[in-house]
Amino acid sequence: MESLIGLWNDSGLAQFTGPGQISMILIGLGLLYLAINKNFEPLLLVPIGFGGILANIPGAGLAYSAVENALLSGGPEVLSAMAKALNLAAYETYADIKAALPNASAEQLFAANQVAANAGYDSGMLYKFYSVAIGSTIAPLVIFMGVGAMTDFGPLLANPKTMFLGAAAQFGIFATVLGAVGLSAMGIMDFTIADAAAIGIIGGADGPTAIYVSSLLAPELLGAIAVAAYSYMALVPMIQPPIMKALTTEEERKITMTQLRPVSKREKIAFPVIVLIAVALFLPSAAPLLGMFCFGNLMKECGVVDRLSDTAQNALINVTTIFLGLSVGSKLAADKFLDPKTLGILALGIVAFGIGTAMGVVMAKIMNKFSEQKINPLIGSAGVSAVPMAARVSNKVGLEANPQNFLLMHAMGPNVAGVIGSAVAAGVMISMVQSMGG
Amino acid sequence: MESLIGLWNDSGLAQFTGPGQISMILIGLGLLYLAINKNFEPLLLVPIGFGGILANIPGAGLAYSAVENALLSGGPEVLSAMAKALNLAAYETYADIKAALPNASAEQLFAANQVAANAGYDSGMLYKFYSVAIGSTIAPLVIFMGVGAMTDFGPLLANPKTMFLGAAAQFGIFATVLGAVGLSAMGIMDFTIADAAAIGIIGGADGPTAIYVSSLLAPELLGAIAVAAYSYMALVPMIQPPIMKALTTEEERKITMTQLRPVSKREKIAFPVIVLIAVALFLPSAAPLLGMFCFGNLMKECGVVDRLSDTAQNALINVTTIFLGLSVGSKLAADKFLDPKTLGILALGIVAFGIGTAMGVVMAKIMNKFSEQKINPLIGSAGVSAVPMAARVSNKVGLEANPQNFLLMHAMGPNVAGVIGSAVAAGVMISMVQSMGG
Amino acid sequence: MESLIGLWNDSGLAQFTGPGQISMILIGLGLLYLAINKNFEPLLLVPIGFGGILANIPGAGLAYSAVENALLSGGPEVLSAMAKALNLAAYETYADIKAALPNASAEQLFAANQVAANAGYDSGMLYKFYSVAIGSTIAPLVIFMGVGAMTDFGPLLANPKTMFLGAAAQFGIFATVLGAVGLSAMGIMDFTIADAAAIGIIGGADGPTAIYVSSLLAPELLGAIAVAAYSYMALVPMIQPPIMKALTTEEERKITMTQLRPVSKREKIAFPVIVLIAVALFLPSAAPLLGMFCFGNLMKECGVVDRLSDTAQNALINVTTIFLGLSVGSKLAADKFLDPKTLGILALGIVAFGIGTAMGVVMAKIMNKFSEQKINPLIGSAGVSAVPMAARVSNKVGLEANPQNFLLMHAMGPNVAGVIGSAVAAGVMISMVQSMGG
Amino acid sequence: MQQDIMSQGVDLMLFGMGTVFVFLTVLVIATTIMSSFVQRFLPEAPAPEPTAAPAAAAPTGVTDPKLLAIIKAAVDQHRAKHK
Amino acid sequence: MQQDIMSQGVDLMLFGMGTVFVFLTVLVIATTIMSSFVQRFLPEAPAPEPTAAPAAAAPTGVTDPKLLAIIKAAVDQHRAKHK
Amino acid sequence: MQQDIMSQGVDLMLFGMGTVFVFLTVLVIATTIMSSFVQRFLPEAPAPEPTAAPAAAAPTGVTDPKLLAIIKAAVDQHRAKHK
């Protein structure tokens, strides 16, 4: 008969721990709705939303480590062994032990894992996915390789100075960092410098970069950061146009740009190699991200490894996307996501997009002051990345002002420059924050 | 010269340890023959059969862990260090130490692994495949996701009450559990309750579910259980028709069913979400299996992530199948497979299929007693799963009775309901057995 | 302000440790040039070259383990903790500690890893790729499975005695082993017997076999061995013809061979099974390599698992090739590659190819002495493997002597026999060297 | 112990079979409600393919209908011009 | 501490933004030099497709142009024979 | 030690080369027996493609023959109706 009671105790209804998990399941359903019905970056938000629901199934523990599952379900003797493994002299509930986990040394974690294993507890499915895909930092890098293999640097090579637009738009990242530490300094939020850097990267408008940075600097915020990054990327057609129009005159929006020169295959092959050498000389901290990106691009352009390039663009990136999305979803567990910080992240994220957009446009106007060959400032907003959505927005707003003016290709230059720019920013921030002891 | 002797000692001929390995190689060849010449579930039985042969190559140790390989080949000082690591006061042969492994604590296993590493022993190739693919429980779940992405719930949604047929057919699982514990209670076999549950799941007629359950509850029986499950699934066209005919009258078999209504895309999108929510509320222990299944199905139906759905149905499921099959083969090592228990498993497995088939048919007849809209009881047998073989069998037997009566689509409803049903049964059994301390 | 200094210290320019890393980056660029412009085995040399550059980015530590990264960047307290973990009583610089790593026991390595983890150091990206892909021995085996699934044994089955040519050409391997130990005995180089065996396998002219053997016997030489193996495979059209012409008369080169008989599907299915059984009986040490090769070939020929065979030949082998190549590149780190041994390896490697080619041709001439049915000795050179390049070379040289004489199909027999032959040689050497305590 | 394992088996059967039926009954009800809701409030053109087997078929012949349609159109157009 | 985190944030902004601009300026210069070098010393037929979006489109409709060309040729040939 | 490594190398060569030859000889014999057995007792229509290179070619042009056949059929049918 006790099995019957056990079965009831196991059932979800008996285990809902307050309204948190129900809220998170509703949020997961909301993400699925946006992805499927509103086409919000569905390739990522379908797996993330589904993973978020799975992570909040009460009693299933899919998003928890073996140690966390042992703490949640274990009897007093498991708790006592766990406390001993973590050198805790005194504890009252399992929450006290859980709070000690983030500060445990490698030896203590190892001992805690052995306690969990001896008691028969295993890590949840999503926790395993997270460890392999994101904890190892491999999945975002593999996605970045695939993105590299899909990127055409032709428009950028035809007009290299549009790279400055991609640089300027990264100001959105750093202004947001400043905003986050400001909120901390004012006591409104409690972000560390590492948190601030991870939040800022939302302004990079580049999913894998944002996931990579937050997995290294602020893993507990990863769920909110990834959701904000992908949602705002989907919202680019709504966020950017008002800012672009406010900062430009009708005349500026009508500027016509001359057609781009054709770019030879050799230039396209040389470009990723040049980026790689520049990384080697000046920015080793960006080597993983930009290295994989350039590797993907070189595979595409060199023309002798099409098998590998095709696989990087299809089977490999698709498989990685499935597990990356589910893994991000594991960070939507209620106790990690339902936190005032999440609201701060969502607010700061949209500010980051806005400032990045504005600075791209302003930079284009500044460049026009110093250059004969005028550029249409509308392509500046594409510098935030959000490839290829932001470039399409530039094109659309441009067509509204001048129906003969096709800006799409011109906007692709700053668009892909923005990917490089935010990878550079990511490298700098990781390196600096780690040396700050963050 | 001692190298020459070493080479001979290394050769297979010198290391055949009794007839066990030869028998298992012959069994592996038999499985290959059935798969290739008789088309017995070749996608699984070719890798399983081949893996079974590899696992039994004498002296290669492909299916053994580093510790087992150290015990098999190691000198007395390795044995003595290993015994010390496992806190064995006294031992006579390596078999004594090996017998102590399953009961070793996490700390002792860690120490034993360090002894093996220091002595230069490594795990065999198939053992590594098994650890990554099945030991982690990842491979069956990924396959289940792919199966979900290949499943069309349209016929089930057009006639939801056929789900009861899929429920009834799961009685094969539980009757077999009862049979297995009965054999134990009578002293004929020596099955634990965990063994019994893992054997029963053969009656689910669903490969990945059977592998998932037995990897958690009875890993040492996994080889026999998987071979039984896939073999009997291939034998469905021979096992089911006599039972179906015995339980139905000619009249019943002639019942014509009206064509199924068309099912809208929105219903198909909503269904996996509903299953997921039901799992979250009532059955967290089935969350991994049904979660991945519904995720695959949602990717297929939502229409916005076709890239991911295609990959889940092709590259990803194929890669996983290759390694899953070889990993299952690693459990066909002679010392694990050649056991009276295997005969018991084979016998119980076919009973499970038979009872499941019968209960599906009987349930259809019961439903006809209470409902206006008659259903042809022949589609009840499809409730065992064995997708899509069992549904084809229903169709074929139906055509024999009435050449105008196409039951295929009607049988697909209970067929896919059977997949859900056995995943539910799997979840319940895992949860209950683990709380029984099994 | 110290962050600014930190950033400069982090930059590549400040961290170039002597000219080694610059040289290696140039070598990496050279490999990319050969691969892209000269079509030197681009599928492998593009990833290897790129990985080599990444491995030598100063300060990025992509090719180093967590422990190595902690030693390189860590302060005195990290070094002291590390020395304690490794039981080093006295040390002067980090190099002393690094030198102690290869001889550390499993327990000491575990402790060192915990020190690195507590100090916040992680393994580099390429190091992780290497551990998963090559350290586990999985990637070369998976590639070998894919190669098996692409290999047609028809020409070999039509004329089985050409297998002797594939056997004779393996003399290149063992002559090179002798050369390497000779250089050691003369004090010119400092190769162990394990090093010699790993270098010899270059003569097998088979990339995955060479990587598999050197990962087991001489991982620190793996970079040089893989680069030599793939480069010389690309150079086969230059290396082989002079040797082939020097050893044959014009008359011999004109020998016409009768068309090969058609081979039935059943023979092709039976062949991989026969090889597997022969391995099981006589050569368990070759079981991983030949087992996976035969498994791939059986999947191709059996005709019932085309899904799996297609995946093994495409998505799976491509993904594995990407990570295998980058992982090999990680072994091009300057401190590992820029060593007099590398020159020795390059010199011995080309000798190996030459001797293998010569012995294949000579063997054909010997067989002609004893057999009625003459074979054209030009197909002997194809016995070194280098599939399908060496067979094409036989064909080309044959056409020069007799424009009506198409040797391609006849040369495919010894060509694929050479793959089996070098896998056998690999198995023997691994088994013998390990029993020699190498 | 023998009694014990038997009673465990009976428990497993009763609660297991019960859960399977309860769960699938819940699904039948929820699905029926969902379907009538969707059919009433979110109608859409019905899916053109009411029948499809859950098997992974190789994509053979996929282009045929499209192909045939194009050819038919081309030939029709051609015939029209000849008249 | 509050002062501290603010100054860390300012540092991050100054050095971060500076690095981004310096790095991309280096790239602009290196790319310009490389392009003129390639155009002068390694000329080649320019790539036929100056425009392509970095998106992974599903390969839909790929065969259409080829298909239409083949059909057109077939019908043309057929018409020629009829005349 | 120098003597030692030389003799180890010689051992490796002798036993290694010996094993390679013995193993491939076994394969030659087994394959020959298998082939005559299959040809005598399990005859089948010979494989239509006696020659194929072990290379993974991209599936280019796969649809062409089928395509051409269909078009040919369509045009033939069309022509027949015109006569």
Ligand code: NA
């Ligand atoms: Na960006």
Ligand code: NA
């Ligand atoms: Na079932």
Ligand code: NA
């Ligand atoms: Na070879």
